[in-house]
Amino acid sequence: MIAASADHELQTVDNQAIPENSTVLVLCAGGGTSGILANALNKLATERGLSLSAAARAYGQDMDLIQDMDLVILAPQMDSMKNNLKKITDKYGVKMVSTSGKQYIELTRDGDKALAFVSEQLSNN
Numbered sequence: 001m002i003a004a005s006a007d008h009e010l011q012t013v014d015n016q017a018i019p020e021n022s023t024v025l026v027l028c029a030g031g032g033t034s035g036i037l038a039n040a041l042n043k044l045a046t047e048r049g050l051s052l053s054a055a056a057r058a059y060g061q062d063m064d065l066i067q068d069m070d071l072v073i074l075a076p077q078m079d080s081m082k083n084n085l086k087k088i089t090d091k092y093g094v095k096m097v098s099t100s101g102k103q104y105i106e107l108t109r110d111g112d113k114a115l116a117f118v119s120e121q122l123s124n125n
Helices: 032-047 063-068 076-092 101-109 111-124
Strands: 010-013 017-018 022-029 051-060 070-076 093-099
Touching: 017 111, 022 032, 022 063, 022 076, 022 111, 032 051, 032 076, 032 101, 032 111, 063 076, 070 076, 070 111, 076 101, 093 111, 101 111
Parallel strands: 022 051, 022 070, 070 093
Antiparallel strands: 010 017
């Protein structure tokens, strides 16, 4: 069962439930690979009429964005920063998930997988 918070209505496309107005921040070392993943999510969300917005940043850049996010995806090369990031995301009640190298590459290459990953993360509290 998928629950939506009070400010998020559920939207379902291709059996993937994503709360409306969902926001995702992808963090990597330099902002390059995170940009690929964020762009793939934004493109697919637009194509499928989903109210989902993804942003990409280098770790440490614009960290104030975290407070406005529903999900933060951490690239594998930033795994050493996971504990520091977790303190920030916990402070704002934002879900944070780290990824393995293989998983992250698959997500950047396959928009459907990326969308399914986001859907799964947002539905698991």
